[in-house]
Amino acid sequence: MLNTGEEMKIGILGSGDVGQVLGTGFANRGHEVMMGSRDPKQDRVANWVKKNQGLVTAKSFSETAAFCDVAILATLWAGTANAIELAEPGNLAGKVLIDATNPLIFSEGKAPSLATNGDGSAGEQIQSWLPESHVVKAFNIVGNPHMVDPDFPGGPPDMFICGNDEPAKVTVTGLIEELGWLVIDQGGIESSAYLESLAMLWIGQYIATGSGDHAFKLLRK
Numbered sequence: 001m002l003n004t005g006e007e008m009k010i011g012i013l014g015s016g017d018v019g020q021v022l023g024t025g026f027a028n029r030g031h032e033v034m035m036g037s038r039d040p041k042q043d044r045v046a047n048w049v050k051k052n053q054g055l056v057t058a059k060s061f062s063e064t065a066a067f068c069d070v071a072i073l074a075t076l077w078a079g080t081a082n083a084i085e086l087a088e089p090g091n092l093a094g095k096v097l098i099d100a101t102n103p104l105i106f107s108e109g110k111a112p113s114l115a116t117n118g119d120g121s122a123g124e125q126i127q128s129w130l131p132e133s134h135v136v137k138a139f140n141i142v143g144n145p146h147m148v149d150p151d152f153p154g155g156p157p158d159m160f161i162c163g164n165d166e167p168a169k170v171t172v173t174g175l176i177e178e179l180g181w182l183v184i185d186q187g188g189i190e191s192s193a194y195l196e197s198l199a200m201l202w203i204g205q206y207i208a209t210g211s212g213d214h215a216f217k218l219l220r221k
Protein backbone atom coordinates (compact mmCIF):
# COMPACT_ATOMS: atom_id res chain seq x y z
CA MET A 1 0.00 0.00 0.00
CA LEU A 2 1.20 3.52 -0.78
CA ASN A 3 1.23 5.57 2.39
CA THR A 4 -0.94 8.63 2.78
CA GLY A 5 1.13 11.82 2.65
CA GLU A 6 3.91 10.10 0.70
CA GLU A 7 5.07 11.73 -2.55
CA MET A 8 3.74 9.64 -5.43
CA LYS A 9 4.22 9.36 -9.15
CA ILE A 10 0.82 10.20 -10.60
CA GLY A 11 0.02 9.37 -14.22
CA ILE A 12 -2.92 11.16 -15.76
CA LEU A 13 -4.44 9.33 -18.73
CA GLY A 14 -6.30 11.94 -20.82
CA SER A 15 -5.54 15.60 -21.38
CA GLY A 16 -8.99 17.20 -21.05
CA ASP A 17 -10.14 19.57 -18.31
CA VAL A 18 -10.32 16.83 -15.66
CA GLY A 19 -6.80 15.56 -16.40
CA GLN A 20 -5.40 19.08 -16.38
CA VAL A 21 -7.12 20.21 -13.17
CA LEU A 22 -6.19 17.06 -11.23
CA GLY A 23 -2.68 17.02 -12.69
CA THR A 24 -2.04 20.61 -11.59
CA GLY A 25 -3.69 19.96 -8.21
CA PHE A 26 -1.51 16.97 -7.41
CA ALA A 27 1.67 18.62 -8.79
CA ASN A 28 1.05 21.59 -6.48
CA ARG A 29 0.90 19.16 -3.56
CA GLY A 30 4.37 17.85 -4.32
CA HIS A 31 3.56 14.76 -6.37
CA GLU A 32 5.44 13.93 -9.56
CA VAL A 33 2.87 14.22 -12.34
CA MET A 34 3.01 12.92 -15.91
CA MET A 35 0.16 13.34 -18.38
CA GLY A 36 -0.46 10.63 -20.96
CA SER A 37 -1.90 11.60 -24.33
CA ARG A 38 -2.22 10.20 -27.84
CA ASP A 39 -0.27 13.30 -28.85
CA PRO A 40 1.75 14.75 -25.96
CA LYS A 41 2.99 17.54 -28.25
CA GLN A 42 -0.49 18.87 -29.12
CA ASP A 43 -1.07 22.53 -28.17
CA ARG A 44 -3.47 21.81 -25.31
CA VAL A 45 -0.95 19.53 -23.61
CA ALA A 46 2.11 21.67 -24.41
CA ASN A 47 0.37 24.75 -22.98
CA TRP A 48 -0.51 22.89 -19.79
CA VAL A 49 3.09 21.68 -19.38
CA LYS A 50 4.31 25.26 -19.94
CA LYS A 51 1.87 26.63 -17.34
CA ASN A 52 3.11 24.06 -14.81
CA GLN A 53 6.75 24.33 -15.85
CA GLY A 54 9.14 22.22 -13.83
CA LEU A 55 6.30 20.42 -12.05
CA VAL A 56 4.81 18.16 -14.77
CA THR A 57 5.72 16.27 -17.93
CA ALA A 58 3.69 14.77 -20.78
CA LYS A 59 4.35 11.56 -22.68
CA SER A 60 2.45 8.76 -24.40
CA PHE A 61 -0.27 6.75 -22.66
CA SER A 62 2.05 3.73 -22.32
CA GLU A 63 5.02 5.72 -20.97
CA THR A 64 2.73 7.40 -18.45
CA ALA A 65 1.20 4.10 -17.34
CA ALA A 66 4.68 2.59 -16.92
CA PHE A 67 5.93 5.63 -14.95
CA CYS A 68 3.17 6.00 -12.40
CA ASP A 69 2.43 4.57 -8.95
CA VAL A 70 -1.17 5.76 -9.23
CA ALA A 71 -3.00 6.34 -12.52
CA ILE A 72 -5.98 8.61 -13.04
CA LEU A 73 -8.21 7.71 -15.96
CA ALA A 74 -9.71 10.93 -17.31
CA THR A 75 -10.76 10.01 -20.84
CA LEU A 76 -13.83 10.61 -22.95
CA TRP A 77 -15.91 7.47 -22.44
CA ALA A 78 -15.99 6.68 -26.17
CA GLY A 79 -12.16 6.70 -26.23
CA THR A 80 -11.57 4.92 -22.92
CA ALA A 81 -11.13 1.37 -24.24
CA ASN A 82 -8.63 2.67 -26.80
CA ALA A 83 -6.76 4.71 -24.17
CA ILE A 84 -6.42 1.62 -21.95
CA GLU A 85 -5.17 -0.42 -24.89
CA LEU A 86 -2.61 2.29 -25.72
CA ALA A 87 -1.57 2.46 -22.04
CA GLU A 88 -1.02 -1.34 -22.16
CA PRO A 89 -2.75 -3.05 -19.22
CA GLY A 90 0.50 -4.75 -18.14
CA ASN A 91 1.94 -1.31 -17.34
CA LEU A 92 -0.89 -0.79 -14.83
CA ALA A 93 -0.79 -4.27 -13.25
CA GLY A 94 -0.71 -4.17 -9.44
CA LYS A 95 -1.27 -0.40 -9.46
CA VAL A 96 -4.08 1.81 -8.20
CA LEU A 97 -6.15 3.36 -10.99
CA ILE A 98 -8.60 6.13 -10.16
CA ASP A 99 -11.50 6.07 -12.61
CA ALA A 100 -12.92 9.58 -13.08
CA THR A 101 -14.92 8.74 -16.21
CA ASN A 102 -18.63 8.96 -16.78
CA PRO A 103 -20.03 6.73 -19.52
CA LEU A 104 -21.84 9.50 -21.34
CA ILE A 105 -23.46 9.48 -24.75
CA PHE A 106 -23.61 12.92 -26.37
CA SER A 107 -26.17 13.53 -29.09
CA GLU A 108 -26.83 16.80 -30.87
CA GLY A 109 -29.47 18.93 -29.14
CA LYS A 110 -30.03 16.46 -26.29
CA ALA A 111 -28.86 16.23 -22.69
CA PRO A 112 -26.14 13.59 -22.24
CA SER A 113 -27.34 10.15 -21.19
CA LEU A 114 -25.67 7.11 -19.62
CA ALA A 115 -24.33 4.62 -22.18
CA THR A 116 -24.80 1.86 -19.61
CA ASN A 117 -28.54 2.60 -19.37
CA GLY A 118 -29.02 0.76 -16.07
CA ASP A 119 -26.92 -2.24 -17.09
CA GLY A 120 -23.60 -2.28 -15.20
CA SER A 121 -21.25 0.67 -15.05
CA ALA A 122 -18.09 2.16 -16.49
CA GLY A 123 -16.27 1.40 -13.23
CA GLU A 124 -17.00 -2.33 -13.51
CA GLN A 125 -16.17 -2.32 -17.22
CA ILE A 126 -12.80 -0.67 -16.55
CA GLN A 127 -12.03 -3.11 -13.72
CA SER A 128 -12.76 -5.97 -16.15
CA TRP A 129 -10.44 -4.42 -18.78
CA LEU A 130 -7.74 -4.08 -16.09
CA PRO A 131 -8.14 -7.24 -13.98
CA GLU A 132 -4.70 -6.87 -12.40
CA SER A 133 -5.19 -3.23 -11.37
CA HIS A 134 -7.00 -1.85 -8.33
CA VAL A 135 -9.70 0.39 -9.78
CA VAL A 136 -11.24 3.02 -7.52
CA LYS A 137 -14.05 5.18 -8.86
CA ALA A 138 -13.71 8.82 -7.78
CA PHE A 139 -13.99 12.44 -8.95
CA ASN A 140 -16.86 11.64 -11.35
CA ILE A 141 -19.58 13.31 -9.24
CA VAL A 142 -18.47 16.93 -9.56
CA GLY A 143 -17.50 19.39 -12.30
CA ASN A 144 -13.78 19.90 -12.81
CA PRO A 145 -13.67 23.54 -11.55
CA HIS A 146 -14.43 22.26 -8.03
CA MET A 147 -12.24 19.13 -8.03
CA VAL A 148 -9.37 20.91 -6.26
CA ASP A 149 -9.94 22.97 -3.10
CA PRO A 150 -13.76 22.85 -3.25
CA ASP A 151 -15.07 25.93 -1.47
CA PHE A 152 -18.73 25.77 -0.49
CA PRO A 153 -20.65 27.58 2.27
CA GLY A 154 -21.56 24.25 3.93
CA GLY A 155 -17.91 23.21 4.32
CA PRO A 156 -16.05 20.54 2.35
CA PRO A 157 -18.36 18.42 0.16
CA ASP A 158 -18.20 14.61 0.12
CA MET A 159 -16.43 12.61 -2.56
CA PHE A 160 -18.03 9.19 -2.88
CA ILE A 161 -15.62 6.47 -3.95
CA CYS A 162 -15.91 2.73 -4.54
CA GLY A 163 -13.62 -0.14 -5.43
CA ASN A 164 -12.79 -3.73 -4.50
CA ASP A 165 -9.36 -3.27 -2.94
CA GLU A 166 -9.30 -1.81 0.58
CA PRO A 167 -5.62 -0.66 0.60
CA ALA A 168 -6.19 1.04 -2.77
CA LYS A 169 -9.15 2.91 -1.29
CA VAL A 170 -6.99 4.05 1.65
CA THR A 171 -4.41 5.42 -0.80
CA VAL A 172 -7.08 7.15 -2.91
CA THR A 173 -8.80 8.56 0.18
CA GLY A 174 -5.51 10.18 1.26
CA LEU A 175 -5.02 11.71 -2.19
CA ILE A 176 -8.56 13.10 -2.35
CA GLU A 177 -8.27 14.52 1.16
CA GLU A 178 -5.11 16.35 0.05
CA LEU A 179 -7.31 18.20 -2.47
CA GLY A 180 -9.67 19.37 0.29
CA TRP A 181 -12.49 16.80 0.24
CA LEU A 182 -14.11 14.51 2.74
CA VAL A 183 -14.39 10.96 1.42
CA ILE A 184 -17.18 8.40 1.74
CA ASP A 185 -16.49 4.77 0.82
CA GLN A 186 -19.55 3.42 -0.98
CA GLY A 187 -18.34 -0.20 -1.20
CA GLY A 188 -17.21 -2.41 -4.09
CA ILE A 189 -16.72 -1.39 -7.70
CA GLU A 190 -20.32 -2.43 -8.49
CA SER A 191 -21.37 0.76 -6.67
CA SER A 192 -19.99 2.68 -9.66
CA ALA A 193 -23.50 2.50 -11.10
CA TYR A 194 -24.73 4.67 -8.18
CA LEU A 195 -21.84 7.11 -8.53
CA GLU A 196 -22.41 7.41 -12.28
CA SER A 197 -26.13 8.02 -11.65
CA LEU A 198 -25.15 10.67 -9.11
CA ALA A 199 -23.12 12.33 -11.86
CA MET A 200 -26.30 12.42 -13.96
CA LEU A 201 -28.03 14.19 -11.08
CA TRP A 202 -25.14 16.68 -10.97
CA ILE A 203 -25.43 17.21 -14.75
CA GLY A 204 -29.23 17.60 -14.46
CA GLN A 205 -28.74 20.41 -11.95
CA TYR A 206 -26.18 22.01 -14.24
CA ILE A 207 -28.66 21.95 -17.13
CA ALA A 208 -31.53 23.20 -14.95
CA THR A 209 -29.63 26.09 -13.34
CA GLY A 210 -26.89 26.91 -15.86
CA SER A 211 -24.38 26.78 -13.01
CA GLY A 212 -21.83 24.14 -12.05
CA ASP A 213 -21.40 25.49 -8.53
CA HIS A 214 -22.85 22.53 -6.69
CA ALA A 215 -21.52 19.39 -5.02
CA PHE A 216 -22.91 16.63 -2.79
CA LYS A 217 -22.84 16.23 0.97
CA LEU A 218 -24.32 13.44 3.07
CA LEU A 219 -25.90 14.85 6.21
CA ARG A 220 -25.87 12.66 9.31
CA LYS A 221 -26.94 12.94 12.90
Ligand SMILES: NC(=O)c1ccc[n+]([C@@H]2O[C@H](COP(=O)([O-])OP(=O)(O)OC[C@H]3O[C@@H](n4cnc5c(N)ncnc54)[C@H](OP(=O)(O)O)[C@@H]3O)[C@@H](O)[C@H]2O)c1
Pocket residue numbers: 014015016017018019036037038039073074075076077078079080082083100101102103104139140141142143144145
Ligand atom coordinates in the same frame (compact mmCIF):
# COMPACT_ATOMS: atom_id res chain seq x y z
N1 LIG B 1 -15.48 17.74 -17.48
C1 LIG B 1 -15.83 17.54 -16.22
O1 LIG B 1 -16.01 18.49 -15.44
C2 LIG B 1 -16.03 16.13 -15.71
C3 LIG B 1 -16.41 15.92 -14.38
C4 LIG B 1 -16.51 14.61 -13.89
C5 LIG B 1 -16.22 13.54 -14.73
N2 LIG B 1 -15.88 13.77 -16.04
C6 LIG B 1 -15.54 12.63 -16.89
O2 LIG B 1 -14.10 12.61 -16.95
C7 LIG B 1 -13.66 12.18 -18.25
C8 LIG B 1 -12.76 13.27 -18.85
O3 LIG B 1 -13.53 14.43 -19.10
P1 LIG B 1 -12.87 15.77 -19.69
O4 LIG B 1 -13.97 16.74 -19.78
O5 LIG B 1 -11.65 16.10 -18.95
O6 LIG B 1 -12.30 15.40 -21.12
P2 LIG B 1 -12.89 14.77 -22.46
O7 LIG B 1 -13.12 15.87 -23.42
O8 LIG B 1 -14.04 13.90 -22.16
O9 LIG B 1 -11.65 13.93 -23.00
C9 LIG B 1 -10.52 13.62 -22.25
C10 LIG B 1 -9.46 12.94 -23.06
O10 LIG B 1 -9.90 11.70 -23.60
C11 LIG B 1 -8.92 11.30 -24.56
N3 LIG B 1 -9.56 10.65 -25.71
C12 LIG B 1 -10.62 11.07 -26.45
N4 LIG B 1 -10.87 10.18 -27.44
C13 LIG B 1 -9.92 9.20 -27.34
C14 LIG B 1 -9.64 8.03 -28.08
N5 LIG B 1 -10.36 7.67 -29.16
N6 LIG B 1 -8.61 7.27 -27.67
C15 LIG B 1 -7.84 7.61 -26.61
N7 LIG B 1 -8.08 8.71 -25.86
C16 LIG B 1 -9.09 9.50 -26.23
C17 LIG B 1 -8.26 12.60 -25.05
O11 LIG B 1 -6.90 12.57 -24.70
P3 LIG B 1 -5.76 12.92 -25.76
O12 LIG B 1 -6.33 13.81 -26.82
O13 LIG B 1 -4.76 13.61 -24.93
O14 LIG B 1 -5.26 11.62 -26.29
C18 LIG B 1 -8.97 13.68 -24.27
O15 LIG B 1 -8.14 14.71 -23.86
C19 LIG B 1 -14.92 11.90 -19.06
O16 LIG B 1 -15.21 10.53 -18.98
C20 LIG B 1 -15.99 12.74 -18.33
O17 LIG B 1 -17.30 12.21 -18.51
C21 LIG B 1 -15.77 15.03 -16.53
